[in-house]
Amino acid sequence: MDFFNNHKQLFGAAFLLFAILTLFVCIIPALNNEENNAPLPNAIPLDEQAILGKAVFVANGCVACHTQQVRNVDMDKVWGDRPSIAADYADMHRTDTWRNTATVMGTERTGPDLTNIGQRQSSADWHLVHLYNPRIVVKESIMPAYPFLFEVKNKLEEGDVVVNVPEEFRKGRKGKIIARAEALELVAYLKALKQTKLPDGTPEPDFLYKKSGDLAAGALKKGEPKELDGARLYTNNCQSCHQGNGEGLKGAFPALKGSKIVLDDNPEIMVDIIMNGYNGRASEGYGAMPAVGINNKLKPEEVAAIMNHEKTSWGNSAKKVTPEEVKKLMDLVKTKATK
Structure with a gap:
């Protein structure tokens, strides 16, 4: 029973057990996953501006309302051409020495999934107006506005990106509304979010639990009349x-x-x-x-x-x-x- 009365031996044994468990439960499986997963051949890495935009995305809590994962259920088909796979996330790296890669897959969809938003909505002008005040383009939106990502100038400078905001949403602001660097970086990140095509010959995962009856997206089904909704x-x-x-x-x-x-x-x-x-x-x-x-x-x-x-x-x-x-x-x- 001396072992239980010796705090050094007790602490040392607990630390050794913790180290062994960490090695076999966390480190070795993680290294194995890195070896077995790689980015898809057609994947395009984020450029410098998009990487900065990802930091803006995380800092403003966008991940709390928007997912970046297309599940393999038919209701998710509106967000991507196929369900997400591990290779879609294989190119994520540490943010820096002290911070691990931000998890942007999300947990709920208060807002729509953003996996393929760069393909679905590739207009930078739309994204900038939407960030300034989402109600400008989607009246029913409950997304918060981000006017602090913009500034008002009376005199334009070289490189300024003007955002055309309707008068009723300017709240008395005079002058030109200009996108700050953070807004442009965030838009660059959103435009970079495009689902990568699988290599030729690779079977695409199926969407499960397919809906019967009319399609929500209004797509053409076999045997339907040619004139759609x-x-x-x-x-x-x-x-x-x-x-x-x-x-x-x-x-x-x-x-x-x-x-x-x-x-x-x-x-x-x-x-x-x-x-x-x-x-x-x-x-x-x-x-x-x-x-x-x-x-x-x-x-x-x-x-x-x-x-x-x-x-x-x-x-x-x-x-x-x-x-x-x-x-x-x-x-x-x-x-x-x-x-």
């Missing part, structure tokens, strides 16, 4: 910028209501913009529109449904298009874009 597709792909009423946001995103391009009986330009994006109105203060059709892998039937919704809503009255017309134009504008 254009309103739903518009909501999923276009509404965040152009708004539900089609009026856009003054100085930020152009209106589709009464738009000459939407009302044009020749749909080629409209298909080109949807598929390849557009930056022809930068001089008016409007940001560049991303290539929504390509980014979201829209089919001709889906593009036609979106176009017909826009052509016949909000007082618009224009000639509808058919999926066959759109398919030909998609091939045409794709050819033009590669030249």
Whole structure:
């Protein structure tokens, strides 16, 4: 019983047991996991600005409301093309000597998952307006505003990025609203969040518990009629910028209501913009529109449904298009874009 009365032996034995358990339970399995997991071949590492943006993301508690993991259940299919796998997180490194890699997978979805947000929403202008005040682009949003990531200037300097905020959300602020470095870094990080494509020939994990009946995303199913729910597709792909009423946001995103391009009986330009994006109105203060059709892998039937919704809503009255017309134009504008 002397062992239990000798505090040095007792402490030494406890420390040795703890060290052995740490070695076999933590260290060896972790080293084994590092050897068995590697980033996907097509994975693009975060650049310097995006790494700084990740620190801003963590510092502002974004991880408390947003996950970065697509579970293998069908309800998560709206967030990515496939369920997340270990290789998606294999390229995470220590923040610095004293801090381990921040865990950004999250635990709940008060806000939408961000795994593939760089693909779903690649517009820097949208992200900046959304950060300044989420209610500008999503009226029902409960996300807090981050106006401290911006400043007001009366005189612009070289390199300043102006954020076009509608008057009703400026709260009396005069001058130009400029994104601080932290806002630009955070947007760079969000735009870098894109789900990496698996190597050719690698089977993709299945989504489980598939829903029966109508699809939430309005995607085409075998045996369905070719005309889809254009309103739903518009909501999923276009509404965040152009708004539900089609009026856009003054100085930020152009209106589709009464738009000459939407009302044009020749749909080629409209298909080109949807598929390849557009930056022809930068001089008016409007940001560049991303290539929504390509980014979201829209089919001709889906593009036609979106176009017909826009052509016949909000007082618009224009000639509808058919999926066959759109398919030909998609091939045409794709050819033009590669030249």
